[in-house]
Amino acid sequence: MDERFMRERPVLPLLTSMALPMVISMLVNSLYNIVDSFFVAKISEDAMTALSLVYPIQNLIGAVAIGFGVGMNAVIAYHLGAKEDQKANIAATHGLLLSAAHGLLLTAVCIVGTPAFLRMFTSSEQVIALGTRYSTVAFSFSLVIALGLAFEKIFQAVGRMKLTMVSLLCGCVTNILLDPVLIFGLGPFPELGITGAALATGIGQTVSLLIYIAVYLLQPVRVRLGRRYLVRSGRMDRKLYAIGIPAILNLALPSLLISALNVILAGYSQIYVVVLGVYYKLQTFLYLPANGIIQGMRPLVSYNYGAGEHRRVRQIYSAALCMNASIMALGTVICLLVPDQLIGLFTTNPETVAAGGTALRIICAGFLFSAVSVTSSGALEGLGKGAPSLVISLFRYLLLIVPAAAALSRFMGPSGVWWAFPVAELFTAGAAFLIYRRSAAAPQ
Secondary structure (H helix, E strand, O other), X not given: OOOOHHHHOOHXXXXXXXXXXXXXXXXXXXXXXXXXXXXHHHHOHHHHHHHHHHHHHHHHHHHHHHHHHHHHHHHHHHHHHOOOHHHHHHHHHHHHHHHHHHHHHHHHHHHHHHHHHHHOOOOOHHHXXXXXXXXXXXXXXXXXXXXXXXXXXXXXXXXXXXXXXXXXXXXXXXXXXXXXXXXHOOOXXXXXXXXXXXXXXXXXXXXXXHHHHHHHHHXXXXXXOOHHHOOOOHHHHHHHHHHHHHHHHHHHHHHHHHHHHXXXXXXXXHHHHHHHHHHHHHOHHHHHHHHHHHHHHHHHHHHHHHOOOHXXXXXXXXXXXXXXXXXXXXXXXXXHHXXXXXXXXXXXXXXXXHHHHHHHHHHHHHHHHHHHHHHHHHHHHHOOOHHHHHHHHHHHHHXXXXXXXXXXXXXHOHHHHHHHHHHHHHHHHXXXXXXXXXXXXXXX
């Protein structure tokens, strides 16, 4: 496949064609996360609490796999733009093997560490037991997740966005179909409860990986994997990690944020822990589509940067920013209009619904500002500048929101935690714009 279209087509149609398949994929991915939670909530509120507490570790596994994949994607696309195919092949082969190693390590560490992690946030043995059952099965698929996302980023680096859309859709649909079957034991299948939800997710992820492998073998792309590309190249590995580690930290920071906020909220009531967990399920409907636009933008930025097309890079950034701002504006309107109904999808407890509705009305005030931070961070990753991207995420997820939540909650109770979100987004947006302008102008 000829990737020159990434340098030659008009920017807006090009970005739309690259981003739209990923936006669709991310929306469906949001749907199956919501469906997962919807069916788990039917088991019990304890099961939903367990899922909320396990979520940060799940997010960490995804962060490592996706973040390192971002490094692969940026390095491969950069070398393709610079017409250095051999280096692109070395980056892809080394990246795939390193991803496999990450997956195996995460499987062991997360399964062993989950029970102790859960005890940090709850004393309920029922919640701990449910969380441990779910996580043991879900985390057993960490290798599958790591390999699937590595292949995804390889295909995205050469512009095969429709393929990644099809693969993700097939995995998501598989999960959605299997959820009620395995959770409630429909037909000949046994009733597995929360374990069934984890198994359905793992099987869906396996389907996506098998599709990538089949397409790679049957329809070769310009980037090749092979033993001959396993040359010793510390410089290449350092480039992969130089972008991948900040991207991993960018994606892992929400896990730290959720854990920190859970500590604050648990001091008031378990209801607020559930509300925070539900919010992070709902916000995926916004931030995963925005991430789809970033995924479409990132290889375009890398490829054109490698080709020396700096003016085109600026145009791509501006177009992506406008798209993400539109998504965030729509999300703000929906959260203001029907917050109670959104929370009501996951619980019938009137007190939880009321608390969640209040939380959504406050938090959504920061959505529009976050478009600047999300787009700037993704563009910097495409430029191969992981450290400035990480600085933006540190502002957004740690340095501003946690102190603000701790301080405001002293005066406003749980509402202070919710107000910390828009406050942090506002100040981070200003910092992100300045960081991007300065970093994008500096030589690599």
